[in-house]
Amino acid sequence: MGKPIPRPGIMDIAAYVGGKHSVAGVDRAMVLSANENPLGASKKAVEAYRAAADSLYRYPDGGAHALRDAIGKRFDLDPARIVCGAGSDELIALLIKAYAGPGDEVLYSQHGFLMYAISAKSAGATPVAAPEKNLTADIDALLAHVTENTRMLFLANPNNPTGSCLPSSEVRRLRERLREDVLLVIDAAYAEYVERDDYTAGEDLVQDFDNVVMLRTFSKIFGLASLRLGWAFASPAVTDVLNRVRGPFNTSTAAQTAGVAALADRAHVEASQKHNSRWRAWLRQQIGGLGIEVPRSDGNFILMRFADRARADAAYEFLMSRGIITRLMGGYGLADSIRVTVGREDENRALVAALAEHRGAK
Template sequence: MSNSTKSRPTPRAGILDIAPYVPGKSKASGGAKVYKLSSNESPIGASEAAKAAIAAVAGQLELYPDGSSSALREAIGEVTGINPDRIICGAGSDEILTLIANTYLAPGDEAIYSQFGFLVYPIVIRGAGATPVVAPEKNLTADVDGILALVNDKTKIVFLANPNNPTGTYLPFDEVRRLHAGLPGHVILVLDAAYAEYVRRNDYESGLELAATSDNVIMTRTFSKIYGLANLRLGWCFGPAEMIDAMNRIRGPFNVSGPAMAAGIAAIRDRAFVEKAIAHNDEWLPWVASQLEALGLKVTPSVGNFVLVHFPDTDGKRARDADTYLSEHGFILRAVANYGLPDALRLTIGTEEANRAVIAAIADFLRK
C-alpha cells in the first residue's frame, strides 16, 4: 500500500480547535588565546550582508516583528524552490523540533531516535509527555532496520538527524526512502538536516523532495551552522500543509525576532558567502581528519563541519585526559560521554589558525 493511501498523521486532541493567532498589521582555563571548537559554529562568521541587514533594523526595535515570518519564508522559498506556505520559521531548529513534538505527541505515545542521535530529541519527546525509544546504530550510523523493528501502534514520530550530530555520519537517501516506506502513514518522519549544506556526497539529499511529496515527512533546517547566525536563533521546517497548519496553532505569535528575520533573508540570498563556507570546510575537514589519523587516533568519517575523535583506552591518554589537557591550553572541544561516547571528543572545524593549533596541541598531549 502506498503512503498516499495510508492513514495520515493526526494532531494531539484539541490542537485543531485552537484558533490561529492573527497579528495586527504592520569558557577555557589557561592559554593566551581560547579556541572554541565545541559548538560547530561557523569559523568564518556571518555574511556581511546579514550584518548590514541587522543594522538596518536597529532603529525599529520598539516594533513587533512580522508574526508569520512571511518575508523570510518567501526568501527561503525563492532560494530552495519550495512553497513558502508550507514553511514554519522558529528560534533555531530546536524550537521547530519542540513544536513538532508538542503538536503530535501525548502521554502514552512513543517516539524513536537513533542511539547516538541529537540529544534534543529525548528532551522534546519527554517534554510532550511521551516516551523516547532508542534504536541501536551500526558503525555509529543510524540503522533503518533497527528503527523499523521498534515501530509499533504507540509510535508517532521517528527523529532522524541526517547528517547526525555528534558522529558526522549520514544515511544515503535510498536508505531514508526505505525507512519512510516502512513507516505506517500516521508516523511522522522528521528529517533534521541542520548540516545538509556541508555534505558533498552524490547519494545524499536533505529531504526537501520527500517532504514535498509525502503526508508524513517534515524536514528541519537551521541558520546556526553554515550561515553563522547561531547567536540570533533562527531555523525553519518544510512539510505537509496539514502539519504546518497544526503546528502554527500552537506556535508563539512572535517567535522570530525582526533582526533574525532580516539577517536570515540576507544570508540565504548571499550565495557567494555560502560557497565560501563550503569551500573552507571542503579544505579543512579532510586535513584535520588526516592529521588526527596520522597521530594514531581513530576518526569517524564525517560529512559535517566537525569530526568525532576517538582516544585510546590508556592511562593518561583517554578522552577525558585529552579534554582536561586541551582546556588547560586554551582549546575547548565537546566531550560526548552524555551521548554514550566516553572515549571520544567532538572537534569543530575552525579557522586555519585554530585547526593547525589544535592539531599541534593534540600531538603535544599524545607525546607527553
C-alpha cells in the same frame, strides 16, 4: 505545605548543556565546541541585523513572510509550507508537543541529537533509541523499534555528533516502510556541508509524502547561531499544526532580516563550504595520523575516538589547558569520544599541534 510539582517525567530530564565558549585564565580561547561557522556570519547579514535596530520597538512580522519567500525562492519550495522557528530546537519541541504526549513514543537513533529525547520527555512522551551500526543510523533497527505507540521518528542526516550520513535511497526506504500515521522528521541542520552525490536533505520526501517534515537551520553554515533561526518544510496539514502551536512572534525582526540577507550572500556560503571541505579532510588525515580514530564526517565537525573514557578525558583536559575548547560526548553515550568543530586555519593547526604534544607527553 504543598508545593508546585511539575508533570511526571520533567525532573528526569538532564538539561542540555551547550558547548563551552571560554576557559578560565585564557583570554582568547579557541572555541571548537558548538559546530558554529568559523568564518562567522555574512557581512551582509550583520548589516541587516544592525539596520533592524531602528525598529526594535515594533513587533516582528509574525508570519515571517519575507524570510519564508526568500527560503522558498532559494530552495524552490512553496513558502506556504514553510514555518520558521527560534532555531530548529524550537521546531523540534513544537513538533513533539503537537504530535506526542504521555503514553506515546518518540523514536530516534542511538547517538542521535540530544534534543529529541529532551523534548520528548518535556512533553511527557517516552524517548526510544534504536541501536546504530558503525555509528550510523540503522534503518532496519529503527523500523524494528516502531510500536503501536510510536508517533514520531527523528533522523538527523547528517547526524550530530557522529557525522554519519545516509543516502537518500535509505531515507526513502525508511519512509516507505513506516506507518503513515508516524511523523518522520528529517533534521538536516548540516545539509550544506554534505558533498555526496547520493544525498538529499529531505525536501523530495516532504513533496512526496504527507508524514515527512524537513528541518533546517541558520545556525550552521549561515553563521547566525546567536539569532536563533530555523525552519521547517512540511505538508499543509503539519504546517497548519505548527502555526497553531508556535508563539505568534517566535522569530525576531533582526533574525528574519539577517536570515534574508544571509540567504542572498551565496559567496559566503560557498566560501564556508570550501573551507569546511578542505579543513575537515585535513583534520581527519592529521588526527588519524596521530593514531586517533576519526570516522568519516559529512558535517562541520569530526569525532575523535579514543581507546577509553580516561584517554578521552585526558585529551580534553589537555586541549583545555592549551585554550582549545572541544566537547566530550558522554551525554551521547560516547564517553570515549571528543567532538571538534572544523575551525579557522590557525585553530585547526593549533588543535593538531596540541594533540601531537599530548601524545608525545604520554
